[in-house]
Amino acid sequence: MTRFSVFSLAKNALSGHRLWERTWRDAAPRDAYDVVIVGGGGHGLATAYYLAKEHGVRSVAVVEKGWIGGGNAGRNTTIIRSNYELEGNAAFYEWSMKLWEGLEQDLNYNAMVSQRGVLNLCHSDAQRDAYARRGNAMRMNGVDAELLDKEGVRRLAPFLDFDQARFPIQGGMYQPRGGTARHDAVVWGYARGASDRGVDIIQNCEVTGFLRGADGRITGVETTRGVIAAGRVGVAVAGNSSRVAAMVGLRLPIESHVLQAFVSEALKPVLPGVITFGAGHFYVSQSDKGGLVFGGDIDGYNSYASRGNLPVVEDVCEGGMAIMPMIGRARLLRSWGGICDMTMDGSPIIDRAPVDGLYLNAGWCYGGFKATPASGWCFAHLIATDQPHETATRYRLDRFATGHLIDEKGQGAQPNLH
Amino acid sequence: MRLPCPFCGDRDASEFVYRGDAAPVRPATSEGFYDYVYLRENPAGPMREHWYHAQGCRNWLVVTRDTRTHEVFGAVLARGAAQ
């Protein structure tokens, strides 16, 4: 694999950029692998990469029913942050942020990681108190956080509607190290790194069932491209975890919901970073191409349809208009939806399944993109060593039964409230 | 998405509050409570689910809807529906 550098760039410029080799190999399935990862999104590919790189497990296949990055990895709004409060989340997301910070060097690939800052606005005293508490928790965990007053917010984003009668902006919490990354490039970068280390990436290959030994242990997968034997199988299928788990008779504490996102026409740079509304669900950033990328709540009902309905479109646009009326003058270019696993406490699951040889990486709700590096890192660790990684010990499947929920939002056991 | 309320007629989904799968039944004892609260079939296909007509007749409905297409096949009042 050619390394990207000034020299390879110059060399290829001389041949008109016609001689670059493919970024990764589109493989055909072999009969058997040590590990099969189901799902070629960011999480599945990162898992395969770290299995090969950190654990020396090179007989690995990633099987993807469509094309890699065609799921939520290619549909998200690209926000990365580690502004979590609760034990169990804080260390994990901060580990992910650290991996983001070194990702491009590690992968030798430009993932356009941009730490342009994440600003969460507050609109009431109670909300400011909650942010102060969250910010303090973050700082005690070694994560950057700043509590801003109104003038502090104004310096960052003077165009906001500060004196809106209903939701006046009173300040905000700011994480300077948060920001965005180019979602597709993250997928391609991990695919390239994994492929380079011998991982087979197999597209148009849907897993339709599992092979099991006499003792019940998983021994492989049935796919639309034939049977593939495997020592261990890891499932990282984002919004489809319940469907795959059902193939071994498992029910999960998960519902699948649709989340929508939107992008405007390209504008000159207007937004300094990521901004979120505190009195409703609306968040926005500006892509390097200039589009305002924004979103809000999940639609709130079970769905596998990859498209949402108009009430949420209205709700998101009202949220935008409430804090930055200038957005009303931008034309909308596209909107789309993706299917997210919503767990009962809003936090993910990285654990052994109660079936030998099967591992689960599931329950990635709204915020699974920022988790991509750590999720891959921890899932690889779990599959390779059969032990949870130290930053992911709490993401157990049985936490719902034992009462160790990680309810970052404090909403209770109803997925459409998280 | 519009839901056919048996009392009010066809209404926009935004008038309703979603509760989820209508299948789980609250057990009489603590046995089975974990399953009831947390575990879901989460089917891809037709599903019977609870919707509350909060901005209409204020009744709970059981709606049958395909989760893959959002096609709605019908709705009955939950109080009359066999679980």
Next chain:
Amino acid sequence: MAEPLQITARGKVALATVMARKGVDAAAIGASLGLTPPTGPLTAQDETMTLIGVGPGAWLAISEYGQAGWAAMLGGKLAGIASVSDQTSGYIVLRVSGEGAGDLLQKGAFIDLDRTAFGVGAAATTVIAHIGVILWKVDDAPTFDVALFRSFADSFRDWIAASAPGLAAPSSPVR
């Protein structure tokens, strides 16, 4: 030629919700009231009151002769078979009538207010411009009555002012 659009607050009306007890049907309520309530989203009326179907076994009752104690009197008549609660100070009732009345309300409603779909005597509990309303059609002038929680009256009036160009705010105070 229809009358010009007019929006007024109906003053001096008494309001109550009537909810049938378990197993009690509309006919039994009608026998006690002397007016049989509708079993769907419709209105029924006599010279003393109008009953509006707002849900299965649930009605909004309105009387023009809004003397204090009207709801208690209804409750007395329905003792044991229905629960009655006084809503006189809870709701305000706006009357929207004349040319374009349907068009104006249609701007904020998700339901079809065309005369073929929503005729005289039709009623709906729904949302107009994010505000919960009980809406019914009184006559073909057309005249619509809209009951909404009193604390939303200002917001509703703002919405009318924004949605009916050339219209002043309702001609009588809506508090």
